[in-house]
Amino acid sequence: MAHILLIEDDAAVRDTFEIILGADGHQVTMAADGLQGLSLLRTLKVDLVLTDIIMPNCDGVEVIRALRKRADAPPIIAISGGARTSAVNYLEVAKLLGAQQILSKPVGAMELLRTISDVLAAQPVK
Amino acid sequence: MLVLLLLVWVPMSELDLYEWFYEVSRAHEDWDLDETVILLLLLPLPLTWYTWRRMREAQKQTERLLELERQLSHARKMDGLGTLAAGMAHQVNNQLQPVIGLSELIVVQTAEEDPRLRQLEMIRDAAMRARGSLDTVLRISRRRNEFGGEVDVTQNMADLVDMLSLSCPSDVTFLPIISDALPEPKMAWDDLESVIMNLFSNALAAIGGAQGSVTFTATPGQMSGVDGLFLSLSDTGVGITPDMLSRIFEPYFTSKPVGEGTGLGLWQVQELLRNVGGQISVDSQPGSGAQFKVWVPGIFRAEDNHWTKGSVAREAAG
Numbered sequence: 337m338a339h340i341l342l343i344e345d346d347a348a349v350r351d352t353f354e355i356i357l358g359a360d361g362h363q364v365t366m367a368a369d370g371l372q373g374l375s376l377l378r379t380l381k382v383d384l385v386l387t388d389i390i391m392p393n394c395d396g397v398e399v400i401r402a403l404r405k406r407a408d409a410p411p412i413i414a415i416s417g418g419a420r421t422s423a424v425n426y427l428e429v430a431k432l433l434g435a436q437q438i439l440s441k442p443v444g445a446m447e448l449l450r451t452i453s454d455v456l457a458a459q460p461v462k
Numbered sequence: 463m464l465v466l467l468l469l470v471w472v473p474m475s476e477l478d479l480y481e482w483f484y485e486v487s488r489a490h491e492d493w494d495l496d497e498t499v500i501l502l503l504l505l506p507l508p509l510t511w512y513t514w515r516r517m518r519e520a521q522k523q524t525e526r527l528l529e530l531e532r533q534l535s536h537a538r539k540m541d542g543l544g545t546l547a548a549g550m551a552h553q554v555n556n557q558l559q560p561v562i563g564l565s566e567l568i569v570v571q572t573a574e575e576d577p578r579l580r581q582l583e584m585i586r587d588a589a590m591r592a593r594g595s596l597d598t599v600l601r602i603s604r605r606r607n608e609f610g611g612e613v614d615v616t617q618n619m620a621d622l623v624d625m626l627s628l629s630c631p632s633d634v635t636f637l638p639i640i641s642d643a644l645p646e647p648k649m650a651w652d653d654l655e656s657v658i659m660n661l662f663s664n665a666l667a668a669i670g671g672a673q674g675s676v677t678f679t680a681t682p683g684q685m686s687g688v689d690g691l692f693l694s695l696s697d698t699g700v701g702i703t704p705d706m707l708s709r710i711f712e713p714y715f716t717s718k719p720v721g722e723g724t725g726l727g728l729w730q731v732q733e734l735l736r737n738v739g740g741q742i743s744v745d746s747q748p749g750s751g752a753q754f755k756v757w758v759p760g761i762f763r764a765e766d767n768h769w770t771k772g773s774v775a776r777e778a779a780g
Contacts, residue, residue, distance in 0.1 A: 352560040356567050390552065417555030442558040442593055444586075445567040 337361040338383035338456055341410075343373035343399060345391040349441070353386065356445045362452070370394030374402055382410050384456060389416035389430060397429055404434045411455050417441035467506075551596040558596075561589040615644045618651055619680060626662055626678065634666065635675040644682055645689050645760030649738040654758060657734055660727045661695040661754045668699025668752060683757070685741070690760045696753035702746040710744065 340362050344350040350366055357364045365380060367373035371394045373387065385403065389396035396414055403409045414430035415438070427438040436455045439448065474480060487495040565586040572579045623638045630636040647654050658678070665676045676697045683692040702710065711732045735742050739759050746752035 346556045346559075349556055349559045352563045356563050359567055359571075417552045417559070441555045442562040442589065444590075445563050446570065448563065 337363065338452070339363045339365070339381070340452070341365050341367065341373060341376060341380065341382040341385045343367045343370060343385065343387040343391070343396065344415075345369050345388060349388070353448070356448055357386075357452070359445075360449045360452075370396060370399040373399055377403070383459075384452060385410050385412045386452070387412060387414055389414055389427065397433065400430055400433045400435050411436045411459055413437045413439060413451060413455060415439040415441055415443065554596055555593065558589050558593055562586060562593065565589065615646050616642055618655075619644065622655055622658060623678070626658075630676070631666070631671070633671065633673045634669055637675060637677040639677065639679040639681075641681045644680060644691055645762045647691055647738075648759045648761060649734070649740065653734045653738075657731045657756060658693065658695070660731045661756075664727065664754075665695055665697035665699065665752070668697050668701070670699065672699075674698035674751075682760075685757050685759075688759050689762060690740075691756075691758045693756040693758065694753060695756075696751060698751045701748040701750055702744070702752050703748050707744065707746060711742075 337360065340357055342350060342353055342357070342364055344353065344366070345368055347368075350368070354364050354366060365376060365382065367376055369391045370387070373385070374394065377385075385399070387396040387399050396416070400412055400414065403412060412430075412435040414427060414435040416427050416430075417440070427440065431438050436458070437451050439451060474483075483495075487493070565582050569579065569582050569586060572582060619640050623640060626638070627636050662676065662678070669676070674697060676695065679692075679694045681692050683690060711728050732742055734740075735756065735758065741757045743755050744752060745755070
């Protein structure tokens, strides 16, 4: 199965995703915000990044932007629980910036796993 | 004015000017001095009238300004609540994630014959419903107008009428009167549908299980030169008291018992309409039902010329 980097600031949501991904046999590395996630990615090689959008210290939009600059960037699934009290739909922004898929929180376990396997399946074999 | 008269009258009597004036006017009758005096004495009248008019205008202006100020502060309050609601929805969506994610995971892992499966599904479904409610709040507070792409208004309206007929209790007569020459609303159809459904469910609640009828009309019509749709929903329910009438569009205002109404329905309706430049008004008398009138801006696509096409009303009872 795949090695997934999970970037999420809410501990309860992080643990939930870890359990769900683990249940499907994925290996999960966790980061509490964008900065931590990006620094982990400097050394770590993952198959997929699952990132929250609205986070303190470097949010998901910045993570996607930073990752897109790299040639060997892993596919990204952006996930968010709504708008940061503004008219901007951050998930749409994430998609425009190059996230392969977007999901709205709260997401069902099956929908999450299906989306992950779809995104992984769409990747060219390296 | 009185001061002015005193100012003239006191020195004149002090200096015996009246005597002098009398003599001058008698000596020169051809000068018509009497008429001039009368004219001068009458001058305060139009001045008083003019002053009174100006005062009334100023008073009206002040009232208008006060009204605008009240509307502005109301709009600010609504905006503030929208921001608050969006922030809260985001937070609650995060809080719902473990409930929905994990309950669904355990549902899949639980054997079909396990009696706890049904309970798990109930937890998951309740959380899903909560997510649905939050979606509505988020959609409204984001003020997205997803209008775009052609919509078959006639077909959509017919579907909506079918749905309303089906959800109507047997004691209530549903009377839809839908014009077949409606313009396409400049509003996401889902939003328009949610406006109508909200008003419809309020109408049913006002009838409250008694016998009655709900009339739904949709006709084309212009508002200050702009094409659009006039929608109205009237019921034969309990009606709305005048003091409630002024508050029904406020968020969290509800006449329903605790736990039954969120008090957000009509607020959402108003917000949805406001975002697209639509309007809503209500007419009601306690005891004799209520009528909600909605106007939504719309456009006529080139092929249907509404000026030549007669509007045939479609009536059905259900």
